Amino acid sequence: MGRKPCCDKIGLKRGPWTIEEDHRLMNFILNNGIHCWRIVPKLAGLLRCGKSCRLRWINYLRPDLKRGGFTDAEEDRIIELHSQLGNRWSKIASHFSGRTDNEIKNHWNTKIKKKMKHLGLDPATHKRMNDITHQTDPNHMCSTINEGAEIKDQTPKDDVITETTETLILSDNDEELLAKNCKTLCAEEVDLESLFETQGNEISSSPFSSLYSNISRSESSSYLAEDSISLEQWDLDMTDPFVPWDLFANLDDSLFFL
DNA sequence: AATTGGATCAACCGCATTCGG
DNA sequence: GCCGAATGCGGTTGATCCAAT
Incomplete structure (x- = not known):
């Protein structure tokens, strides 16, 4: 008998996430928020189970992650x-x-x-x-x-x-x-602006470090100043696998339930 | 230069808990 | 209250990196 698997694993991808997958998951959550992990991979066009998406988001893609060594x-x-x-x-x-x-x-x-x-x-x-x-x-x-x-x-x-x-x-x-x-x-709401300002070198260990280093302070402030933001509005280059964390600042509050 | 072994950490597995009908 | 589905959680595994030999 045995326990029923959490999801149908036939045809589902396992192992390390690719940049493309990260990109898809992040863009999906940015645009839609999180309501049901089970349907996230389907709607985001990912061959992963919901559990895997959740873990990837929580442990790696979440915008408020500190990263870097422990003090x-x-x-x-x-x-x-x-x-x-x-x-x-x-x-x-x-x-x-x-x-x-x-x-x-x-x-x-x-x-x-x-x-x-x-x-x-x-x-x-x-x-x-x-x-x-x-x-x-x-x-x-x-x-x-x-x-x-x-x-x-x-x-x-x-x-x-x-x-x-x-x-x-x-x-x-x-x-x-x-x-x-x-x-x-x-x-507490995460102050991404101050995070940007204070974390400096710690971010360098993140795969997103190149992105941080490419955004000037004035640019990041202008992102934060926007009232409502959509991906199109930001005019993002969607071939770029990374989305600036600053852009998360104006997301629907429901996104920050974590 | 090749091999080995330890350290690290992302990802998986399976059980527990919570939620919704 | 019951049951199945969804989600959360902690333990474990395995790929990768790097220093030592």
């Missing part, structure tokens, strides 16, 4: 949130504007996890790994205590970890506040 402050925040929320990546991602759950999850698995292990911390519990050894095997006590001392000397982040584990127990009020802050953060 130390962001890493600390991830560790803090992970200590409170566990592997609930979408919840953690909701505390960052412009970061996806997939991005955070990857960063956790490839970088943070290793760092924590290197520091003698269990990434799952955020506690010292040798503390566990301590409890379960008293014969190793001497060696683990020495290791612990060594770790403390070499890790300035220890304080952060200790502090965050202390905040594990939240009162109802705290949780309510946390949820409220999260909502506010998600509801």
Whole structure:
């Protein structure tokens, strides 16, 4: 028997997205918004399933994505949130504007996890790994205590970890506040103009970097000044695979439900 | 120059949850 | 309340890149 597939996969394309596919998906969403992912590929002329389109949009094409490496402050925040929320990546991602759950999850698995292990911390519990050894095997006590001392000397982040584990127990009020802050953060409109201004080099890692570098500040401001915009109105060269993110600024609000 | 192995991250898979009739 | 469809989510995989040998 087995589960029915989410969509008819016969004839559907898989694997990495091409520029042409990105272009089609982005143009479709720009013009129509998102109402039902299942019909998006059909209407956009893509041989992909809706799920794949959704993922591509959320993780790569979304205009408010930050991209670029994580800062130390962001890493600390991830560790803090992970200590409170566990592997609930979408919840953690909701505390960052412009970061996806997939991005955070990857960063956790490839970088943070290793760092924590290197520091003698269990990434799952955020506690010292040798503390566990301590409890379960008293014969190793001497060696683990020495290791612990060594770790403390070499890790300035220890304080952060200790502090965050202390905040594990939240009162109802705290949780309510946390949820409220999260909502506010998600509801905030993304200021693409300031994003353009402040992100500078970070954008360079994006495939859209060449585009950013080609738009002058005055040009981007004039895009934002338009009241209503359509693709034809912008007079875009549709052979260009990239659409300026600035142009997203005046889209229907419903587009920014994410 | 060729090979190998580790790191990275986009994309997929399948289960869980939500939604609508 | 039930059921099927749609969507969300977290774990995992695999392609690619790059440094080391």
